[in-house]
Amino acid sequence: MSVPSANVFEDLRRQSPVVLAPLSGITDAAFREVCRRSGCRFVYAEMTSSEALARGNDKAQGRIRGLDAPIPTVAQLLGNSPEVMAEAAEMCVEMGADAVDINLGCPARQIVRGGGGSALMREPETVAALVHAMTARISKPVSVKMRAGWDDNCRNAVDIARIAEGEGAKAITVHPRTRAQAFKGAANWEVIARVKEAVSVPVIGNGDVRTREDMLRMLESTRCDAVMVGRSALGQPWIFRKLEDPTFIDPDYETRIEVAIEHLRLLGQDKGDHRGAVEFRKHLACYLKSMPDNKFVREKMNRMDSVEEVVSVLREYAEGILARKRPMAAS
Numbered sequence: 001m002s003v004p005s006a007n008v009f010e011d012l013r014r015q016s017p018v019v020l021a022p023l024s025g026i027t028d029a030a031f032r033e034v035c036r037r038s039g040c041r042f043v044y045a046e047m048t049s050s051e052a053l054a055r056g057n058d059k060a061q062g063r064i065r066g067l068d069a070p071i072p073t074v075a076q077l078l079g080n081s082p083e084v085m086a087e088a089a090e091m092c093v094e095m096g097a098d099a100v101d102i103n104l105g106c107p108a109r110q111i112v113r114g115g116g117g118s119a120l121m122r123e124p125e126t127v128a129a130l131v132h133a134m135t136a137r138i139s140k141p142v143s144v145k146m147r148a149g150w151d152d153n154c155r156n157a158v159d160i161a162r163i164a165e166g167e168g169a170k171a172i173t174v175h176p177r178t179r180a181q182a183f184k185g186a187a188n189w190e191v192i193a194r195v196k197e198a199v200s201v202p203v204i205g206n207g208d209v210r211t212r213e214d215m216l217r218m219l220e221s222t223r224c225d226a227v228m229v230g231r232s233a234l235g236q237p238w239i240f241r242k243l244e245d246p247t248f249i250d251p252d253y254e255t256r257i258e259v260a261i262e263h264l265r266l267l268g269q270d271k272g273d274h275r276g277a278v279e280f281r282k283h284l285a286c287y288l289k290s291m292p293d294n295k296f297v298r299e300k301m302n303r304m305d306s307v308e309e310v311v312s313v314l315r316e317y318a319e320g321i322l323a324r325k326r327p328m329a330a331s
C-alpha cells in the first residue's frame, strides 16, 4: 500500500480516483469501509458540527470515528467560528484525518440559521477567516466544499473559491446547485469549469454522476481533477470500480447480498448490535432497489432489530433467489 503524501489532494490530482462524497447519516466509518473494500480510493466522512465536537459531545465524537483508515480520508466540519473550527479540525487530525473540509453547502434550515453550511456562501470574509484559522492550526490540508452560490442573485462560487485558495485551501469541491435549488434540477457543470479555470489547487467536480459516461463527460467538459459521487453510491458501493473500470460487470444478486451483510456487520461492530441493525434499514432499502422479488424482505425490514436477525432474513432471501435460478426438476 502506498503511503499518502502530506497533501493527499496532490495524490488525488495525480491519480484522479472517484471520490466518495460526504453524506450525513450515510458515510460513517462502516459505509466508508464497505466502499473501500469495493474499490473506492478516496473518501469524505459525513459532516460533523464543530461546536458539538469542541464541547466533547459523544454523538459528534462518533461521527469522526474511523478517520485513520488505510485510504485518504477527509473529515468535514460545519460551523462559522474560526476558533472553534480550528479546535475541531485539530481533533479530526488527532483521530487520523488526512485533511479537513469546511462545509459551505448544507442547505438545511437549521444549519443555515446558525450561520453554517451554505449560509457561508454569503459570507466571504468568514470563509477567509475559517480557512486561515484552520490552516494555521493543523499540519494537514484544509479544503472547502461549496455550492454554486446562495441563489440566482448570488452565484459566487468562483469568488469564494479564489478567496479560499488565497487563504491556503488545498482543494475545492463544487456541487453546482445554489442553496435555493437544494437538490432540484440538474447540476450546472459549467460552474465547475469556471472554478477550475480560476484556481490552481485541485478541483473536485460533483453532482449527478451516475454512470461512467457521466464521469468521463464531467472530467472532459470541466477539466476537474477528480469526480465525487454521492447518491449513486447508496446501495451500490461497487460503483467506484464500475466507474473506473470499463470492463467491470455488476455483481450478481448473491454477491450484492453478501456485500450488504458485510456492511451490516461493520455497522453492528461500530455502533452496537441494535443500533447497527436499525441504522442499516435505510441502507437495506437502497440495496434492495436493484434486487428482484424483495417483498419478502421489505415486509420484515422495519421489525428486524438485531444484526443476526437481518443476516438470517437476507440469507433466506439469497436462497430463494438461488432456488429460482436452478433448473426445475423434471416432473
Ligand SMILES: Cc1cc2nc3c(=O)[nH]c(=O)nc-3n(C[C@H](O)[C@H](O)[C@H](O)COP(=O)(O)O)c2cc1C
Pocket (backbone or CB within 6 Å): 021, 022, 023, 024, 025, 026, 045, 046, 047, 076, 103, 104, 105, 106, 145, 175, 206, 207, 208, 209, 228, 229, 230, 231, 232
Ligand atoms: C442524504 C444526503 C446527505 C448529505 N450530506 C452532506 C454532508 O454531510 N456534507 C456535504 O458537504 N454534502 C452533503 N450532501 C451533498 C452531497 O455530498 C453531494 O454534494 C450531493 O448529493 C450531489 O452529489 P450527487 O449527485 O453525486 O449525490 C448530502 C446529500 C445527501 C443526499
